[in-house]
Amino acid sequence: MLEIRGLSKSFGGVKATDNVSLDFADGSLTAVIGPNGAGKSTFFNLITGALKPDSGQILLDGVDMAGRTPPDIVRHGIGRAFQVASIFPSLTVHETMLAAVCADQRRAGVLHRRFPLAETRDRAEHAMELLGLASKRDRTAATLSHGDQKLLDIALALVLEPKVLLLDEPTAGMGTEERWRMIDKVHELWQKQKITVVFIEHDMDIVFKIAPEIVVLCYGRILATGTPDAIRRDPAVIEAYLGTEHQAEAAL
Ligand SMILES: Nc1ncnc2c1ncn2[C@@H]1O[C@H](COP(=O)(O)OP(=O)(O)OP(=O)(O)O)[C@@H](O)[C@H]1O
Structure with a gap:
């Protein structure tokens, strides 16, 4: 189980990750979404050790990974x-x-x-x-x-x-057909390997179709977490990210 507790990271005055706490259950598949600059990549960089957090814990099966080197974190899974x-x-x-x-x-x-x-x-x-x-x-x-x-x-x-696999925009730079081929493979490997997969994705069609769990970040904070259905109906998400309810419906 991956547990994030009170994770924070600032760049100057910008709180790129602001007191984020989240649980990723073993074998879960989660999409991390949010507007540009929401802190998605920073969140991944903290978990993988590319960046050191200012504060907070990254617990993998109870062992804190925060501040460790990337090779050490890979070795732990x-x-x-x-x-x-x-x-x-x-x-x-x-x-x-x-x-x-x-x-x-x-x-x-x-x-x-x-x-x-x-x-x-x-x-x-x-x-x-x-x-x-x-x-x-x-x-x-x-x-x-x-x-x-x-x-x-x-x-x-x-x-x-790995026990946990992080994928930062696996479909970036791909055309529609190639994008679906990629995401089908990701979905298949998640089902076959039974590992925890967390991926950042901008394409809402893909997110709503394949992610059982969604985390929405905005200004470094968690705006919402939940199933695709709950996320696309969440008023705060609609206002900050998805646009009108009609557009959110259309994204399904
Ligand atoms: N190394 C850095 N130095 C200074 N500011 C940074 C740095 N990395 C990120 N930031 C800032 O932190 C905030 C979050 O950036 P981040 O790249 O994590 O967002 P993102 O959600 O991944 O964005 P995108 O969807 O555009 O990739 C932004 O305001 C960004 O400008």
């Missing part, structure tokens, strides 16, 4: 998809996956070997299968479509076997 495909463009999908598992095992104290262990290969294969990348294993990252590069980023996060 909070994973995040980074844009790795664009960092190693000349590695194939398969090589990229193996490199990630080997690096993880070295961190965990497993001796480096010239050839990957069976367990290493299995983890890489499983993640490629889950994200639909197995048939593209010999393609270099640079030759993949934008959508497949993003799926590779998620596969790399998955290979480290």
